[in-house]
Amino acid sequence: MSLTLLLAPGLAGAVAGAGGTSDKLLAQIQDTARRHLLRQAENAGLREPLFDVEVIRSAKPVPACGEPVQVEGIDTRTPSRMRFAAACRTDTPWRIEFVVRAHVSASVAVAVAALPAGKPYAAADLTLERRDVTATPDPVSDLERAVGMTGRRALRAGDVLRESLLAAPLLVRRGEAVSIVVRREQIEISVAGEAMEAGARDAQVRVRNVSTGNIIRARVVGPAMVEPVGTSLSTQSPE
Incomplete structure (x- = not known):
């Protein structure tokens, strides 16, 4: 599957708050967070994902490091509140945690009209729309995947289709x-x-x-x- 990383206009360097964190380190954390989000989007099969990423500055100064600072994800399960750690592994090592908040949108399948549970979906029942899926588990981006399947519960017009709610007829x-x-x-x-x-x-x-x-x-x-x-x-x- 071909996947292109898209960034929200004007948000390439978004940060929040004030403190002693350098812009270079913030950009490194932000880039690492985007790569985590991209892998998650690819694994989920999201179509044209777009990320709005915000790094919360550390309130305390970040010490100097004699080698490149290493950034790793600690908890990236919930895009709206992820945790990353920046670490220096020199003779005077240090490690500081950062909170990263992200919003994720993608082109996903939504119901054109109300659909009852158990009814096999036809191509005309569904369409692709860009939606914020930050808090939506397993949204479906592949219309062909959904056509012919049935829903475990009824959908209202505009509801996002979820993988876990699909069932074989x-x-x-x-x-x-x-x-x-x-x-x-x-x-x-x-x-x-x-x-x-x-x-x-x-x-x-x-x-x-x-x-x-x-x-x-x-x-x-x-x-x-x-x-x-x-x-x-x-x-x-x-x-």
Whole structure:
């Protein structure tokens, strides 16, 4: 995936407060924070992320260091309040912690109109909009990823779609008539069954063979279609 780092206009050197921290060290901390945010955005698959980063100056003077100061993230889980440490590892070492506040925006999937829970999403149901996602866990930026999935809860128009709220649509429902299909080379056998559990694609569910009454474990392979897990249509005794 190609990812470009964008910075909010006029905020390339934003800092807050006053103190003894040099502008050079502040810029180093800010750059380290941006790289952390960029990695997080890339891992999350965010489209066109933009960061507004603010470093809070230390209230105490920063001692001189005879070698380049090392900056590392201590806690970067919450962009709105991250912690970084600047350290000098000379004969007179020192270590000072800094708070970094960031706002993150990206092009993410939002609901065009109200969408009920459990309804498979169509392409027309969703659109990409730039939103502040600083406090939004796992927003979805890939519309193709969401189309065909269902929502675990209802969405209002303009709600941001979240990865954890997506679910694969059920292809088999409990009590539904299904086809139990066995394929061997060029031969395909299909018998009638009844689903005893609901399942999405690739889920394993219990299915009753209507002709024998036997209960088998089967994998969902399509709408109202399953295939036995193993090679037999009657691997278990009837319940």
